[in-house]
Amino acid sequence: MITPRFTCSQTDASVVISVYCPSIRAADVEIHVDETLVSFHVNPYFLRLNFSHPLLEDDTSSANYDPSSGYLTVTLTKETKGQEFKDLDLLTKLLAPRKTKVEPTIEVLSSQENEEEELVSKVDKLSLEQNEILEAAENDWQLPQQLPQDEPLLDASLQKYYGFLDTHSGYFNHVTHTENEINELGVDAETCSPDERRRRRIQHENEKWDEEYYMADFADDEYIQELIKYTHPHIAALEEVKYTEAENLTMMRLPRKEYLPSPIQTHCLYLTLITLLFSYAYESRTTQHDPTPESAWTICNLTPAFSALDPPNTNSLGLIRITDLNTFSLEEIAATIIPSYRRTLAFPLYRSFALAETCRKDVSGFLLKGKRTVVRCLLEMKDILDHHEVYYVYNKVWVDDFCSWTQAHASDDTLKGLGELLGRTEVDKGAIGWNLEELEAATRDILGREADSDDE
Template structure:
């Protein structure tokens, strides 16, 4: 059966499910409604959704078919008129199994860890208070069979990809890492990353960008669309707009997914993750979004053929398969790489990109998911980058639709007040800047 492309809208009393079904006999359409569940069938298409609110069949439901657009629109009443259904545009999440099905499955299946014992890892919840700078030790290789088998990628779920990485062009992957990836540990991967960054940092390049910074000043003044949207939302909240029509109107502007984004979401596999280190996933998300925001700002939202390269090299997760323990550690790595690899290397620019990441987290799941889908599209545009979608981006696109809104807000708050002294970056930035000023003053005198 084929899962059709679809999108959903709502008003006070109805849910409208618009399904793309070319070349069908409309009279054969069947749909089923029970509680939160919606099923649709017309050969060869089948769609099953679990909605965030309850719907009913009471005689007002109907389905229509538009021959010109090949779309079936199913209009179904809400059980509670006026109820607002959240996250209707997170399509992969809507296609997940129902809670009832999960309960049945969990009553029959116990999840085991790699040692064959019952999995009992703590999970972050909506009520958890998170210390983003609390130090946690990485598990030691000799004590953990998982690391002896060299797992990495999203939540350490991938292994044995070293040979595939070596077969990809050297301008795409970290060649030194690829050669040792399948025998590496988190400690060795981090040590390699730090060594490469120390070798790559160029004092003269940094000083030149510090003095000759007219183009960088231009990028610092640039305001991405996300900034404008956040300011508008904050203004609307002050005016206490609470009606459903206003929420729907807001969703139909920046937060509306394109047809291509909807297609990408419906094509994602419907995976149920058994997360082992949820905090690391949130910190990894910060790392990915920093790299994305740097590229977005320096291209003014117009991605180039170099964008995949920029994103990979600025992200420690993608380029070095690194994972993080604290927020400061994560952002320090982001700043270090932004001062080593891209065209523009400026500390103020790096800090501005952190504010861009804050804005994404403040806007929530949809804004973050749109950024991830854009990354996915960029990597799909160049065949050599498929490995990054496989190991990171696809899973993040699925996971972020189900992650905690409260935890995203907590991270946004931390990002908003984040400060770091230049001396903590490790490149003697203050000394470089002082020397650059002295050289510039001498040149002006001459």
């Protein structure tokens, strides 16, 4: 039997168990509740959880299976409403067998030799299967369980999927015949695993990083300071967003799909959206919201999901350990935008940490404005890429679907919550990995010595 991955949460009246068991028949699921003990079985999965307080399987309890995500959600009623179930995140404790309440006793019925011999003969005649049943009964049917290891799934196919919800492939089969300057995977874009994409992205960023370029922009930042003072019109707008005729026409041409992401996929989509808006914010700020022929290159280069097909995911952010996928943390947001910061400091014309910080605040402003403003930003990004003869492909892979999904499925409350968190996020310069504080200190020292020489 396989012990499936699972998470537990609670409300005032119930406990919710989310079990990942893909490719099963919902009709075959067996759930049994015995006070604090809850068992779940469907081939080849078996799960037994021992809670701290009793649960009930009554009319308000439910079990729903989502075949698209592979998650079975079981809701069980608390015997005592309002009672707090502690340590629901301690999975090993939940998997521990329930202690036996009554110690086993032996009662001698007779001491006659003939009865003992008769009993022995009957036991000897038991089949192997019956013996196994007796042994299991003695052990209270408590099969050994252990947490599943986070091992990579076996994938024998060379073809790898990418893009929105990993549903796209084939767009980079003929990259040798196109001048795609931002494709960091080259001819391997169709076969690289997510881990390899991330490794190549980080390696390319390190290769492009230029200490002297950064120090020069830090020393002579007069124009960068002008860019920082700029206020984006979408953030300054006081009226509710009203789409133009051109925007409405673009939305009519968007793909009409039914998206069925799992909770983890939905969580990652919100984080990927932050990285797209960050690239858009940098491009808009550096061009004063007036796109240039270089705008498409800038947006694509600054977006890890475009240049290396490497969006935020469960492996890079450790999302598999998060019990509540509807919430976000400051640490998680910081980890999401650090790759955007790195690319801002390694590739474009203006390389300034202060400018990257301002772009982060812009994204916070977009999100706080709500869904309509976010969709407008995505539509403007789409328009820029649609006018490029090569980079329009990233609309097909990412932006078109994001425009549709944001309108139909994104939550305004979640977007505004992300905006509030992003505004409070502090990105440590040390997390960038390029000794920024030392370079800035050295630049100040050089400027100080030059000033002293001028005075002399």
